[in-house]
Amino acid sequence: MTGLSFPWGDKGHKLIANKAVELLKEKIKNIEQYQDYITEHSVDPDTRKDQDKTEGPKHYIDIDFYKEFLEGRMIQDKDQLISLYSDSVVTKMGLLPWATLETLKNLTKAFKEKNRDKVLIYTSDMAHYVGDAHQPMHTILNYDGQFTNQKGVHARYEIYMVNKYIDELSDGIKGLEVAYVKEPLDYIFNYISDSNSLSEVLFAADKFAASKAGSMESDEYLRLLWFKTKYITGIQFEEAYNSLASLIYTAWVDAGEPSFSEIN
Numbered sequence: 209m210t211g212l213s214f215p216w217g218d219k220g221h222k223l224i225a226n227k228a229v230e231l232l233k234e235k236i237k238n239i240e241q242y243q244d245y246i247t248e249h250s251v252d253p254d255t256r257k258d259q260d261k262t263e264g265p266k267h268y269i270d271i272d273f274y275k276e277f278l279e280g281r282m283i284q285d286k287d288q289l290i291s292l293y294s295d296s297v298v299t300k301m302g303l304l305p306w307a308t309l310e311t312l313k314n315l316t317k318a319f320k321e322k323n324r325d326k327v328l329i330y331t332s333d334m335a336h337y338v339g340d341a342h343q344p345m346h347t348i349l350n351y352d353g354q355f356t357n358q359k360g361v362h363a364r365y366e367i368y369m370v371n372k373y374i375d376e377l378s379d380g381i382k383g384l385e386v387a388y389v390k391e392p393l394d395y396i397f398n399y400i401s402d403s404n405s406l407s408e409v410l411f412a413a414d415k416f417a418a419s420k421a422g423s424m425e426s427d428e429y430l431r432l433l434w435f436k437t438k439y440i441t442g443i444q445f446e447e448a449y450n451s452l453a454s455l456i457y458t459a460w461v462d463a464g465e466p467s468f469s470e471i472n
């Protein structure tokens with residue numbers, strides 16, 4: 209996804225962050241006092257891209273670039289991947305899984321140090337990266353339909369459609385469960401792989417909606433796209449906030465379950 213920056217529309221990111229904190233209330237006492245902050249700041253990593261040129265690749269991984277992935281034996285170790293493909297290629301193809309792992313480590317440390325500012329920064333960052341990974345087009349080479357004559361599908365799906373149907377998405381979401389994650393990198397690669405597998409459905413839906421509606425800018429196009437993708441989009445949102453809640457919970461447990469009233 210070189211050089212381009214696409215968020216879930218801000219609304220999507222904020223919904224995921226908000227619902228994850230909601231889910232964590234049962235596990236982590238007093239976290240709700242930061243629910244609004246984390247929700248609002250879940251879009252910060254996108255705004256950082258302008259000042260920090262290293263930020264962009266942290267938001268995606270074009271994982272189907274790697275033949276190891278296509279053969280079902282993806283190399284998760286970044287150094288090993290770099291030794292095969294070079295640093296510049298691995299960066300160009302995106303660093304999302306390792307940026308997420310790094311954020312998890314930073315969050316664990318911040319919890320241990322009871323450093324409120326850092327806890328909030330890394331929790332918000334985590335919200336963003338987990339959200340991005342659940343948008344299938346953040347996990348593929350054909351991230352904007354550029355290879356299938358569907359340019360612009362990325363924004364049509366994640367911004368225009370999601371923004372229009374955000375209330376239905378929000379209502380449809382049910383909490384699953386927060387669970388401790390034993391192998392974070394493997395867990396992250398798993399949800400990225402799941403996300404990648406859904407991209408074909410989105411491309412097919414875009415083609416269908418465009419041909420039926422006769423335009424990609426109409427309400428009818430968005431309605432048809434929504435009808436064709438609402439189930440998998442709902443699933444991705446559910447998965448995103450469960451994954452997010454589970455990773456935050458994992459950092460907190462690994463830090464010794466500090467009380468939020470001591471974090472300041």
Ligand SMILES: [Zn+2]
Nearest residue numbers: 214215267340
């Ligand atoms: Zn992003």
